[in-house]
Amino acid sequence: MDNTRRKFLKLAGLTAAAGVGATVIGSKAMASGAPAHGAPAGHGAPAAAHGGGHGDVATGVRQAIVIDTGKFNDNPGLAEKCQQACHSYHNVPDFGNPKDEIKWIWTDKFANVFPEHSHYKKDDRISSMDIIAMCNHCENPPCVRACPTQATFKNADGAVMMDFHRCIGCRFCMAACPYGARSFNWRSPRGVDKEGHPFIEKMNPKFPSRMRGVVEKCSLCSWRTKKGLDPLCVEEANKTAADAMIFGDLNDKDSKVAKLLRSKFTIQRKPALGTKPSIFYII
Amino acid sequence: MVNKVLKGNGLYWGWLSLLLMIMGAGAVSYLVQFNYGLGATGMSRDVTWGIYISQFTFLVGVAAGGLMLVLPYYLHDYKAFGRITILGEFMAIAAIVMCLMFIIADLGQPMRATNVILHPSPNSMLFYDMIVLNGYLFLNVLCGTVVLHSEYKGIKYPRWIKPFIYLSIPWAISIHTVTAFLYAGLPGRHFWLTAVLAPRFLASAFAAGPALLLIIALIMQRTAGFNVGRIAKDKLVTIIGYAAIINFFLVGCELFTAYYSNMPGHMHTLDYLFFGLVDHSTGIMHNNLVPFMRAFVVMGVVGIGLLFAARRAKSDAMLATACVLIFVSFWIDKGLGLVLGGFVPSPMEHVTEYVPTVVEIGVAVGIWATGFFVLTLLYKMVVAVKRRSEDLLEIE
Numbered sequence: 001m002d003n004t005r006r007k008f009l010k011l012a013g014l015t016a017a018a019g020v021g022a023t024v025i026g027s028k029a030m031a032s033g034a035p036a037h038g039a040p041a042g043h044g045a046p047a048a049a050h051g052g053g054h055g056d057v058a059t060g061v062r063q064a065i066v067i068d069t070g071k072f073n074d075n076p077g078l079a080e081k082c083q084q085a086c087h088s089y090h091n092v093p094d095f096g097n098p099k100d101e102i103k104w105i106w107t108d109k110f111a112n113v114f115p116e117h118s119h120y121k122k123d124d125r126i127s128s129m130d131i132i133a134m135c136n137h138c139e140n141p142p143c144v145r146a147c148p149t150q151a152t153f154k155n156a157d158g159a160v161m162m163d164f165h166r167c168i169g170c171r172f173c174m175a176a177c178p179y180g181a182r183s184f185n186w187r188s189p190r191g192v193d194k195e196g197h198p199f200i201e202k203m204n205p206k207f208p209s210r211m212r213g214v215v216e217k218c219s220l221c222s223w224r225t226k227k228g229l230d231p232l233c234v235e236e237a238n239k240t241a242a243d244a245m246i247f248g249d250l251n252d253k254d255s256k257v258a259k260l261l262r263s264k265f266t267i268q269r270k271p272a273l274g275t276k277p278s279i280f281y282i283i
Numbered sequence: 284m285v286n287k288v289l290k291g292n293g294l295y296w297g298w299l300s301l302l303l304m305i306m307g308a309g310a311v312s313y314l315v316q317f318n319y320g321l322g323a324t325g326m327s328r329d330v331t332w333g334i335y336i337s338q339f340t341f342l343v344g345v346a347a348g349g350l351m352l353v354l355p356y357y358l359h360d361y362k363a364f365g366r367i368t369i370l371g372e373f374m375a376i377a378a379i380v381m382c383l384m385f386i387i388a389d390l391g392q393p394m395r396a397t398n399v400i401l402h403p404s405p406n407s408m409l410f411y412d413m414i415v416l417n418g419y420l421f422l423n424v425l426c427g428t429v430v431l432h433s434e435y436k437g438i439k440y441p442r443w444i445k446p447f448i449y450l451s452i453p454w455a456i457s458i459h460t461v462t463a464f465l466y467a468g469l470p471g472r473h474f475w476l477t478a479v480l481a482p483r484f485l486a487s488a489f490a491a492g493p494a495l496l497l498i499i500a501l502i503m504q505r506t507a508g509f510n511v512g513r514i515a516k517d518k519l520v521t522i523i524g525y526a527a528i529i530n531f532f533l534v535g536c537e538l539f540t541a542y543y544s545n546m547p548g549h550m551h552t553l554d555y556l557f558f559g560l561v562d563h564s565t566g567i568m569h570n571n572l573v574p575f576m577r578a579f580v581v582m583g584v585v586g587i588g589l590l591f592a593a594r595r596a597k598s599d600a601m602l603a604t605a606c607v608l609i610f611v612s613f614w615i616d617k618g619l620g621l622v623l624g625g626f627v628p629s630p631m632e633h634v635t636e637y638v639p640t641v642v643e644i645g646v647a648v649g650i651w652a653t654g655f656f657v658l659t660l661l662y663k664m665v666v667a668v669k670r671r672s673e674d675l676l677e678i679e
Contacts, residue, residue, distance in 0.1 A: 098635075099327040108631055112564060115632040116548070133631070142470055148409035149398040168398050169321070169391015172409055174331040178471025180630035184331060184391065186322030212320035213391025273470040 062158040062250040063137065063220055064257050064278040065234060066266060071244035073129050078240050079107045082132070085236035086218070091209040093189035093199035102183035104218040105134040105233055110283075116270055126283065132245075134233070135160060135181040135218040136269060136277030143173035143182065152215070158250075158278060159220040169213040178273050181217050188212040250278065284435045287667035288660045294506060295663070302656045309649010312642045313388060321391055324643040329635035330626040334619075334647050335389035339382050341491070341618035342654075343462045344484060346378035346419065348492010350455035351522050357448050363514040366669060367500060372427035373661040374496055375455070379420040381654035388646050408465045415458045422451040427661075435668045459484045466625065474552035474625045477540075483533040484617070489526035491613040493519050494606040499662070501603045509666045516602065520594045527587050527609055530616075555627045555634070556620050562634035569634045572623065575615050583612035 072078050086092070086105050093102055107130040111119040119127070141160045143152050151166035152173050174182045190209055192198045200209060207223075210216055221231035229235070230247045237244040248257035257280075260266075266280040316323040326333045352371030355361035387393050404410050426448050433440040463481035470476065497519050503509040541549040554560045557577065559570025586608030593601035628634050639647075 100322055101328050109564065112631040112633065145406050146408070146469070148404050148407040148413070149395075149402045150404050151398070151402075166395070166398055166402065167392065168395045170386075170389070170409065171331040171391070172407070172465070175466075175472065175625075176469045178469075178630050180329070183328055185320065186326070187320040211392075212322075215391075270471060275470065 060156060060158075060251065062139065062278060063225060064158070064248065064250040064280065065220075065231070066246045066257050066260050066264075066280045066282065067132055068241075068244050068246075068282045069129060069131050070282065071241040072132065072237075073125065075241050075244070078237060078244065079130060079132050081240065082233040082236045082245075083107075085232045088202065089204055089232055090207050091189070091200050091204050092216075094201070095187070095199055096193065100186045102185065102189065102216065104183075104216075105132060107131060108133055114267070114269060116272065117267065131281070132233075133179070133181070133269075134279065135220070136179055136275065136279045137218075137220055139276035139278065140274060142176040142178065142273075142275060146172040146176035148172065155222060157222070157225065159222045159225070160217075161219055161222060162216055164208065164210050164214050164216065167214040169215065171215060173215055178270050178275065179277075182215050183217065184215050185210050185212045284432055284664060284668060288663045290667075291663065295659075299656065299659060302652045302659070305652035306649050306656065309646055309652060312645030312649060315642050316388075316646060317393075321389075323640060325637050325639045327635055327637065329629040329633065330623065330637040332389070332622055332626070333637055334639050334643060335385045337618050337622035338647055338650070339385040339389070340462055340484075340622055341614055342378045342382045342385070343416070343458055344488030344613075344617060345492045345495060346375040346382065347455045347459040347485065347488045348490075348496070349375035349378075349423070350452060351489050351493045351526070352496065353448070353455070354452055355518070357445075358452065361518070363512060363518060366509075367496065367511050367515055369427060369431055369665050370496055370500065370662065371492075372423045372430075372451075373665065374492070374499075374658065375423045376420065376427065376661065377654045377658035378492075379416055379423070380657050381650050382416060383420075384650045384653060385647075388650065408461060408468060411461045412458075412465060415454065415461050419451070419454050419458050422447055422454055426451055431665060431668055434672050437672060456485065459488050466621075471630060472625050473548040475621075477537060479533050479536055483530060483537075486526050486530040486533060487613045487617055490523050490530060491610050491617075493523050493526075494610040494613075497523070498603055498606045498610065499658075501599055501606075503662065503666065504599070507666050509669070513597070516599075517594055520590055520602070523606070523609060524587055524590050527583060527590075527613070530613065531583060531587075534616075551628055552624045556624045560627065560634055562628075564633060567634075569627070569636050571636050571638070572620060576620050579612050579615040579620065582608045583616075586612055 083103075083105050087094075087103070090104060092104055095101065110117075110122065110126050110129060110131055113131045113133050137158060137160050139158070141152075141154060144154055144160060147153075148170060149166050149168055151163045151168070153161055153163070155161050169184070171184055174184060188211065189199050190211070203209060221229070221233075224231060225247070230238070234245040234247045246256050246260055248255035250258055250261070252258060261280060264282050266282050268277040268280055271277070324333055324335075349371035352364055352368045356364040356368040387396060390396060399410065399413050426444060429444045430440045430448075460481045463484040466472070466475035467477060467480040497511075497516065500509070500511045500516075504511070538553065541553050551560060555569065556572055559568050559573050561568050586605050589601060589605035589608065593599075593605050623637055626635075626637070
């Protein structure tokens with residue numbers, strides 16, 4: 001049923017594109033002599049290019065993270081360490097004010113991370129707990145659907161990516177994201193504040209810094225996972241508390257995440273929206 | 284025909300100079316923003332669109348509103364609109380010019396704007412918005428100038444233009460529908476996620492667009508001796524009045540669905556807009572749009588009443604007041620509340636309020652001035668041509 005609906009939507013979408021979109025995509029695929037899979041500049045799976053994430057990702061790799069919130073609660077300061085590991089490597093600037101704020105991974109209260117779950121008369125531990133929030137790398141990402149330039153797209157491994165050089169800064173993806181996972185460079189992150197203090201404490205030459213006027217977010221450390229490494233936050237978390245965060249392929253039934261999801265009760269953020277997040281929480 | 288814009292009285296040149304000065308101030312403001320980045324505006328991580336996108340949304344409506352003059356004249360051969368149909372088409376041109384400028388002003392990387400064409404993405408509503416807006420601009424420039432030029436030459440417009448005029452009618456509907464779809468297709472933004480958004484956009488557009496046109500026509504009646512005629516005015520009252528009533532009906536539908544269902548997500552933004560919303564993590568009440576939204580309701584309702592009263596009293600002064608009330612009311616509704624409200628609360632259910640900066644207001648006012656500049660030149664041409672053709676008739 002789901003499959004036929006997808007096919008119908010794809011067909012309807014292409015028909016609606018009335019030649020314009022369809023011919024462009026068609027000619028692109030033909031010109032490169034390859035299936036749309038190898039679309040120009042590595043712009044991801046056909047799912048992203050065509051139906052905005054309505055593709056059959058279930059048959060391929062789908063990277064996911066399981067977060068054990070209890071372990072973070074038992075180790076105060078651990079989430080901050082993960083954030084530090086991520087932000088310092090990825091040259092995430094600190095402007096010192098919430099208006100310009102850029103963040104890839106952060107914490108908030110249960111009621112804010114899970115606003116659609118009941119937080120009525122929850123136990124004291126949950127009410128006081130800080131919970132990690134980050135991009136959910138949705139299977140059906142609304143941001144990819146909204147982007148007018150394919151500057152945000154889905155990798156074949158399931159990660160939702162950003163091309164900082166193609167982004168026009170329209171911020172449609174930020175309106176579309178139901179998780180507040182995206183940040184915008186309201187001003188140049190390479191600059192300094194009034195006291196001459198740089199917004200990026202220590203520039204990491206191994207990762208590009210951004211220019212003003214583009215959107216950015218967590219990329220699930222695709223540059224690491226390609227080499228078989230865990231994302232930075234996962235690596236950092238597990239240094240202090242083993243299995244505080246577990247990374248792996250959801251579709252590989254022998255992977256640690258897949259096994260864990262079969263044995264533990266987990267929740268996702270805003271499941272009713274149909275975005276199918278790839279970040280799971282053990283509360 | 285174009286040379287007509289070069290001849291005018293002191294009032295005409297004074298008005299154009301004033302607009303040019305405001306445009307200059309707008310250009311300086313934009314330079315500030317261009318050099319610093321969009322951080323020069325009041326927008327933030329939580330409220331990522333501000334008055335630029337809200338003005339854009341409202342002005343797409345003004346452009347689509349021209350339809351209410353084109354449709355009766357060309358489709359129903361309603362002769363009384365003969366003098367003002369062209370005004371509707373030219374108002375659409377000025378409005379679309381402003382829309383495109385507001386979009387460019389809102390881009391973080393305006394130099395990359397052509398990426399929308401270089402990397403076409405048929406899954407994005409913005410892709411279609413680009414097509415329909417530019418298409419509508421083209422259609423109105425074409426139809427407006429061909430029809431006016433024919434009149435200038437004293438002949439009936441050529442037959443080949445008819446299909447383009449007919450095409451422009453559904454096209455006007457499409458521009459505002461696609462603009463509504465920018466919002467109405469986003470999961471997780473409850474305030475926008477409603478099927479009546481496109482109908483509501485159209486209803487408010489069909490009131491606000493003709494209301495603005497009637498205000499300008501009444502001004503031109505005093506300054507340029509251009510009279511649209513009592514019958515046309517009375518018909519416009521019917522159009523504006525009913526469209527405004529339908530808009531309020533649809534607002535009422537939204538209120539019913541949210542408050543009778545009692546679902547928090549659906550009530551939050553309406554609470555914020557009409558009563559104020561408390562951020563549950565800080566306990567602080569946020570309500571800076573409440574006075575505006577209440578003014579929207581009061582001005583709208585009073586405006587509708589006054590509109591029909593003005594027709595009965597045959598009073599142009601009352602009519603102008605009613606149109607100003609309705610126009611400002613619907614500008615608040617769509618040009619402020621709709622876009623800004625949609626971002627409250629944030630996806631993490633925090634409340635961040637937005638206040639535009641001086642730079643941002645400067646850019647916005649500069650773009651409005653540019654629109655009025657374009658509109659003034661176009662209407663100058665129309666008045667000159669209409670006067671000439673009527674003089675010729677009298678000689679005959």
